[in-house]
Amino acid sequence: MSSYRITGETGEWEIVVGMEVHAQVVSQSKLFSGAATEYGGEPNTQVSLVDAGFPGMLPVLNKECVAQAIRTGLGLRAQVNKYSRFDRKNYFYADLPTGYQISQFEHPIIGEGKVEIELSEGEKRIIGVTRLHLEQDAGKSIHDQDPTRSFIDLNRAGVALMEIVSEPDIRSPEEAGAYLRKLRQILRYLGTCDGNMEEGSMRADVNVSVRPVGEEGYRTRCEIKNLNSVRYVMQAIEVEAERQITIWEEGGTVDQETRLFDHVKGETRTMRSKDDAHDYRYFPDPDLLPLELEQSWIDELKAALPELPEDKRARLEKDYGVSQYESGVLTAEQSVADFYEEVARGADARLATNWMLGDFFAALNRTGRSIEDSPVSAQGLRELLGLISDSTINGKIAKEVLEDMVETGDSASAIVDRKGLRQVTDSSAIEATVQGILDANADKVAEYKSGKDKLFGFFVGQTMKAMKGKANPAMVNDVLKKLLSA
C-alpha cells in the first residue's frame, strides 16, 4: 500500500479516488449510425439524419463498436456480460439532438475487471474496474465565435464511447496518473481507443474524497469533470483534496457536487451543486433490443486479441533476458516493443537492448522523431548491431555510423564502406602500430613495468588514435599485454 498522506492542521489525511474514463472507440462509423468518426472534419460534415435526431430516425447498433468493447473488457480481464441493454439518459442540451443520450445504465456490457499499476519504486497495485459501458458522445457547442450566438457541431454526436468506471481504490495522485497511463496503454495495445487526450479521445472524471488516516468508510465526494491530461488529473486531485481537508478542518462539511478544474489558477470550482443535479430519467431505449452475445463470438474475439502489455513484458524478460525496468520501457508502446523485437530477433539480445535504450532512443530524442517515423528502421539497426557482433566495426565506430544513418538514411554497411571504417583485425598491422607506440613512449613503458598499471589505458588510447579507432579493441588489448610483458 502506498502511503500518500496530506498533513493538515489536525493530523494526517488520506485521499480516496475513483475515476470514470471516457474512451472514444476506434471505429469507422458511429455507435448507431453510418456517419464517419474521423477527427478534424469541417463542422457538421459527418452527421447522419439519425445523429441529428430527425423525426422517425432510428438507431441501429454498430457491431464493430460492440466488438471493441468486448476486446477492451477481455484486455481488462473483466467479465463480459452476455446480456446488456441500452438505456436513454434524458436531458436537454443544444448539442444533444434527440434530448437523450443512449447509454448503458443498469446492464453494462462489461462487468468487474482489474488494472495493475506500477509505481515509481516498482511497487505494484491492483485498481478494480467496476464496469465498462458503451454510450454515445454528444456534439460540440461553440460559444466563442459570436457575441450573441452559439454554434453547434454535430460531427462528434453519436460517436461511440466506452465509459470505464474504477472502484474507489486509488489513494494518491501518482496512482491516479499511473492508472490512467496504464489504461491508455492497454486500450492502445488493443486498438480499441487511440488514447489521444489532446483530441479528446480520452477524458477523465475524477471522484475525490478525503478522510483522516485510519477512519473507516467514505466521506462525501466531489466529481471533477472532463480532465484531458494525466498531469491535470494529478493536479486536480491534489488541489481538490487540500480544499476538502481545509473545509473539514475548519468544521465545515463538503457538499456533494460536480466541479471543474482550472489549470491556469490551479483550483477547482463548482459547476453544479447536488440540488441542480439532473434527474436523467433513465429507462430502456425502446428503439433497441437487448444486446445478447454468443459465447462463440466472444471466444473468437479473445483468440484474436493482441498480446497485452503485461504478457509482453513477461515474455521479453524471458526471451531476451531484459530487466524489469527495461521491459517496462520497451513495452510502454506497442510500436516500441515491436521495433525492439524486430531488432533483437536474430541479433545479440543484450546488445540490442543496450542500443535501443541508449543510442537509438537518444537519436530519436535528438531528432524529435517517434518510433513510427524513425529515421532508422529496425532492420537497419539490426544490421548495424550485426556489424558489431561480427567484429566488422567496434562499438565506438558504431555510434558514429548510427549518427550517419540518422542523417543520410544510408545503410550501416554502406556507411562503413564509404568511410572505410572496417575494423582492422590484421594482427601484424596492429602489432606494428603497438610496437611503434611503445617505442615512442619508452619512459611510460618503464613506469608501467614498475607498477603503474593505469598506463595500460593510455597505450590503448594511443593505439586506437593511431589507427583512427578502427582497430579491434580486443586484439589491441591482447597485443599490448603480450608486448608489454615481453
Added chain:
Amino acid sequence: MVFDYTLASARDALRKREISAVELVNTHLEAIERLDGRLNSFITRTPDQAREAAKAADDLLAKGEGGALCGIPLGIKDLFATEGVRTTAASHILENFVPPYESTVTANLKRDGAISLGKLNLDEFAMGSTNLTSAFGGVENPWKRQGSDARLVPGGSSGGSAAAVAAGLVLGATGTDTGGSIRQPASFCGIAGVKPTYGRCSRFGTIAFASSLDQAGPMAKNLRDCAIMLESMAGFDAKDSTSVDKAVPNYEAALDRGVKGMRVGIPKEYRTDNLPEEIAALWDQGIAWLKDAGAEIVDVSLPHTKYGLPTYYIAALAEASSNLARYDGVRYGKRVTGPSLDALYEATRAAGFGDEVKRRILLGTHVLSSGYYDAYYLRAQKVRTLLQRDFLQAYEKVDMLLTPTAPSGAFAWDEKPTDPVQVYLNDVFTVPASLAGVPAVSVPAGLDSTGVPLGLQLIGRFFDEETLFAAGHVLEKSASFSHRPTLHAGVSA
C-alpha cells in the same frame, strides 16, 4: 361508377384498362376538392404529384407492367415522413417541416405503384382518440346520426385516414396504431383496419409516439383491400432494429380460408358492467356468425385486462416524453427564440405543442422521474409481461379472440368528455393487444340505434395476421355491411 370501386376492384379494373389511373386519381382529387373543405381529413394535398404519378402508372399499366398497387390512390397519415412533402404530425412544432427522406412503409407502397393524394389529419403526434387534438383542426366523421346534423368525431388518432376512406376520397390509407389508433377510428367510420404484429412493418421514418407500441397498418373499405396494402407495407427493414426478419405471406390468399374447425376465444373480462347493450348484442351476433361458419366458441380469461389502460398510459407516455424531446427548436421545425437556451426551449415547446401533447409529456416525465420510476414505469413493465402472458395462455386454447373494438360508436365533437381519463377509456378494448404486441383487426359489423357504425375486433397470435384476415372476412360476409355515410364522394350533395 368510380366511387363503387374497392381497392381490389379498382386494381383489377386498372389492369383490364377499364379505367385509367389518371381518371381514377382525378375523380378522387375532385371528390377531395368537393368534400374535404368540410371533412378536413387532409392536412396537405399533393394533386400535382398525384397526377404525374398517375400518368406514369398508366404508361406501366399499358405495357402490362406495374406493381400490385399500380395506379391506386391512397392517403398517407401525416405521421409518415414523405420526401419533399411537408410532414407535420398534426403539430405546430412541425408545421413547416419537409423531410428529405421517405419512411420505409410509404417507400414500399410507392415501390408497388401506389399514388399518394396527400397527407391525412390525425391527433397531434397520434395522441388522442377523437382527432380533435390536431393543430390543423378536427376531422368530421362522414357518418351522421339519423335525423341529426351534429358533427361526430372520426375517432383517433388515425381519424383523417378513417374519414377519408369512409367518405370515398381514397381507396385506402395508412394508419398507425399505438393503443387503438387504427382500430377505433376504423370502427367509428365503418371501415376495416389492421394493426399488424409489432415488428411486422418498419417504424423507420414514422414519427414516434411510443416506440415499443407504434405499428403501422392499413385502413380501407374492407379486409381484402387491407390485405393487399399490408403485403406491400410489411417486411424486414435493417434500419429498424425492432422490425422482424420474417417472410411476408400472401395475405389476400388467406381471406377465403374460412374458420371451420377454428377455435375463437371470448374473453370474459371484456364483458364489462357498463358495456352498452347494443354493443354486447353485436358481439353476440359476431359470435353467432363465426359459430355458423364452423368455428368453435371457447370462453377464455385474460385476468390482467383491467390493468391494461393504466399500464398502457404509463408505458406509452414515458416513451413519448423522451421521444418528443427532440422537438426543441434547435435544428428543424418551429423555433421561438428567447434570451437563453432554456428560454428558447420553453417558448418553442410552449407554442409548438398542444394541450394534450403537453399533458402527456408531463405525465410521461413524471412516471420516469426519480422516486416514481419503480412505482410506475417499472411496475407497468411487469404488468405488461403479465398481460402478454394472458394472451399466450389463451392461445394455448384458442386460435384468436373476438371482442368489440370500442365501448361506443362515434360521439359528437361537443360530447367529448372534459375529463381526459374518460377519453382514454375509448382505448379499453384495444390497448391490451398493443401492449402484448399481437395483431388485431377491426371490421364494421353493424350500426347502432342512432345509425353510426360499430366494429368488432379480432385479436390473433404473433405474426398470424392470416387467421385474422380469414375470420374477419367471415364476419364481413355475414354482416354484409353495405351502408354508406351521409357524406360520401359517390353521393351528390
